[in-house]
Amino acid sequence: MRVAVIGAGVIGCATALELAKRGAEVVLLERAVPGSEASSAAAGMLGAGAEIDEDDPEQIERLVRARDAYGPWIEELRGETGIDVGYRVSGILIVMTGDPVERERLTRIVALQRARGQRAELIDGVQARSIEPELSADVGACAYFPDDSQVDPPALLRALVASLAKKRNVSLRSGAVVERMLLEGGRCTGVALAAPPAAGQSNVVQADATVLAAGSWSSLLPGIEKELAPVRPARGQVVQLEERPPRLATPIVRGPAYAIPRGDGRVYCGSTVEFVGYRREITAGAVRDILDGTIRTIPSLAEASLSSTWMGFRPHAERPLVGRSSIPGLFWATGHYRSGIVLAKITADDIAQSIFASS
Numbered sequence: 001m002r003v004a005v006i007g008a009g010v011i012g013c014a015t016a017l018e019l020a021k022r023g024a025e026v027v028l029l030e031r032a033v034p035g036s037e038a039s040s041a042a043a044g045m046l047g048a049g050a051e052i053d054e055d056d057p058e059q060i061e062r063l064v065r066a067r068d069a070y071g072p073w074i075e076e077l078r079g080e081t082g083i084d085v086g087y088r089v090s091g092i093l094i095v096m097t098g099d100p101v102e103r104e105r106l107t108r109i110v111a112l113q114r115a116r117g118q119r120a121e122l123i124d125g126v127q128a129r130s131i132e133p134e135l136s137a138d139v140g141a142c143a144y145f146p147d148d149s150q151v152d153p154p155a156l157l158r159a160l161v162a163s164l165a166k167k168r169n170v171s172l173r174s175g176a177v178v179e180r181m182l183l184e185g186g187r188c189t190g191v192a193l194a195a196p197p198a199a200g201q202s203n204v205v206q207a208d209a210t211v212l213a214a215g216s217w218s219s220l221l222p223g224i225e226k227e228l229a230p231v232r233p234a235r236g237q238v239v240q241l242e243e244r245p246p247r248l249a250t251p252i253v254r255g256p257a258y259a260i261p262r263g264d265g266r267v268y269c270g271s272t273v274e275f276v277g278y279r280r281e282i283t284a285g286a287v288r289d290i291l292d293g294t295i296r297t298i299p300s301l302a303e304a305s306l307s308s309t310w311m312g313f314r315p316h317a318e319r320p321l322v323g324r325s326s327i328p329g330l331f332w333a334t335g336h337y338r339s340g341i342v343l344a345k346i347t348a349d350d351i352a353q354s355i356f357a358s359s
């Protein structure tokens with residue numbers, strides 16, 4: 001079984017690794033370098049509360065399963081590569097804003113989690129400050145998910161790529177721009193690259209199965225527009241602060257904003273959600289809003305140094321697009337929007353399973 005995977009972000013890398021472990025010969029095609037887009041820009045919250053757009057019980061169950069798959073996966077990656085990916089069960093506190101719709105949504109999520117035997121609580125400001133003393137005195141009710149965790153996405157990408165590099169049955173090609181899918185007799189039989197990998201080599205990659213994991217670039221591939229639901233880039237800007245010594249210990253979410261302490265003094269503060277096409281910009285207004293929101297919620301961060309800013313394009317779709325497409329031989333693994341990191345491992349499992357089941 002030969003599989004071409006388009007895109008070496010966290011979804012493509014995790015999928016390639018899972019396929020390789022199950023014995024497939026994998027060609028992983030990346031137009032730039034692995035993890036250079038949304039995957040490395042991501043916050044790395046592994047939560048089943050903070051980022052649910054609707055209180056859909058199926059989605060909550062999937063996120064809990066995805067979060068819980070991380071511990072063993074990270075252990076396996078560490079065993080293979082020796083790389084620490086910053087995985088920590090740090091819990092996540094979500095501050096209830098004054099917005100009644102948001103309060104109701106969080107109340108329902110907590111109830112749904114508890115009904116499934118998950119630990120989740122609605123707590124008042126005093127209880128919240130006993131968990132995270134750096135919270136501002138004006139913070140009132142919060143939703144608390146003590147078993148939610150986090151990972152450091154750039155470190156995770158390094159570990160995935162290091163693990164892939166050890167697999168004899170994986171060929172990772174950076175700088176490989178896919179021009180189109182090969183479609184023969186209604187079946188996808190691989191891809192054509194815009195240029196051959198090296199002089200004299202073919203620009204055609206034949207495959208029994210092809211996985212589209214190109215994130216925000218997925219909808220740009222010609223020939224599949226009618227089959228694939230639209231995937232649009234949703235820009236997210238990030239400000240990284242650094243506290244010495246580290247004080248904030250718990251990831252805090254308040255409305256669209258969040259602060260994720262990495263445990264070593266770095267605090268990842270995000271993020272915007274902007275539909276501005278592929279404009280690679282850090283804007284003054286976004287940095288101001290992120291800092292205002294962060295300092296309002298965690299006043300001590302006013303003393304932290306601003307160490308870095310960056311941005312990424314989340315692949316937005318109505319729902320994650322995972323599984324077989326209507327074209328035999330072609331599989332989707334894209335459109336994960338704000339949940340690509342948490343869903344990576346179970347997406348990889350699902351795709352590998354459906355490819356082997358259909359062979």
Ligand code: GLY
Nearest residue numbers: 043236270271338
């Ligand atoms: N998962 C964090 C974000 O999308 O901003």
